[in-house]
Amino acid sequence: MLTLSGVCKRYPTGDRALTDIELSLPRGQVMALIGPSGAGKSTLIRCVNRLVEPTSGSIRLDDTELTRLTGRKLRQARRAMGMIFQEYALVDRLSVMENVLSGRLGYVGFWRSFMRRYPEDAVVEAFRLLERVGLAHALDKRADALSGGQRQRVGIARALLQSPRLLLIDEPTASLDPKTSRQIMRLIRELCAERELGAIINIHDVALARQFADRIVGLRGGKIVFDGTPAALSTDILTTIYGEEDWSTDANDDQQADAQRKADDTGQASGPTEPSVATDAPRPAPRLAAGASR
Numbered sequence: 001m002l003t004l005s006g007v008c009k010r011y012p013t014g015d016r017a018l019t020d021i022e023l024s025l026p027r028g029q030v031m032a033l034i035g036p037s038g039a040g041k042s043t044l045i046r047c048v049n050r051l052v053e054p055t056s057g058s059i060r061l062d063d064t065e066l067t068r069l070t071g072r073k074l075r076q077a078r079r080a081m082g083m084i085f086q087e088y089a090l091v092d093r094l095s096v097m098e099n100v101l102s103g104r105l106g107y108v109g110f111w112r113s114f115m116r117r118y119p120e121d122a123v124v125e126a127f128r129l130l131e132r133v134g135l136a137h138a139l140d141k142r143a144d145a146l147s148g149g150q151r152q153r154v155g156i157a158r159a160l161l162q163s164p165r166l167l168l169i170d171e172p173t174a175s176l177d178p179k180t181s182r183q184i185m186r187l188i189r190e191l192c193a194e195r196e197l198g199a200i201i202n203i204h205d206v207a208l209a210r211q212f213a214d215r216i217v218g219l220r221g222g223k224i225v226f227d228g229t230p231a232a233l234s235t236d237i238l239t240t241i242y243g244e245e246d247w248s249t250d251a252n253d254d255q256q257a258d259a260q261r262k263a264d265d266t267g268q269a270s271g272p273t274e275p276s277v278a279t280d281a282p283r284p285a286p287r288l289a290a291g292a293s294r
């Protein structure tokens, strides 16, 4: 569905943020993008929706070459890509419902949105989405009266209201406590499955990535150095991605994450000692990219 081929980005400052990125994201796949600070994760996500212009390469969403689009066609293509942000990007003085409806700004005309007159079907769908994310009771609350987790749920509902084919998610849990982070990641995963939505999630928390993603891509220095399943993310590979560190405690966390993930998928409780498991979802073959350095 989404295919990046030979994508490079060099900023005017000379920083080479991405080098020869080859990536294909099938419909319905949740992909976590991990890597150290400065690895190029945000740049990659922003190249896809053209908030950052790739220097070279091809980015295709289904049959559309995104890198060549301008004006109206670019706006149209962006509607197919829902963005969810770390800092939620809500309008504080507006209600929950109005924030969700702003997901339709790309569809309704300027004057209708200025007058805040949205089509009835948009309001019905916004209500349905707010129910789905567990916020129907709060639709007339001001956004600034919500907790971080609730604000992120509004951000998710807003992104879904634009009926995207793909979600681009930038550090969705960075400002949330561990339990709320899991709830948000679980919700994203469920929604992607329900709607057959592909998602790229830029995330620093490796345990969360392992628990909730179908696939993990590791970036280092603007290059893909790992592309595989959560189960294939060994301590050696973590060292390849992040550099030398004692990963043993994280490995234990990650085994627990795998067990938890299995419990989530089957709806059963599980203990921390269960072995790591693969889910039934189709997964790419793990590979350590050639030339990856430690």
Ligand SMILES: Nc1ncnc2c1ncn2[C@@H]1O[C@H](COP(=O)(O)OP(=O)(O)OP(=O)(O)O)[C@@H](O)[C@H]1O
Pocket (backbone or CB within 6 Å): 011, 012, 013, 015, 016, 017, 035, 036, 037, 038, 039, 040, 041, 042, 043, 044
């Ligand atoms: N607007 C910009 N102008 C110049 N260089 C930039 C710009 N944005 C990012 N860079 C550089 O590009 C590289 C990749 O940055 P990017 O923000 O994509 O990394 P990241 O993996 O998302 O990092 P973090 O996890 O800290 O957000 C870094 O060297 C960064 O300094």
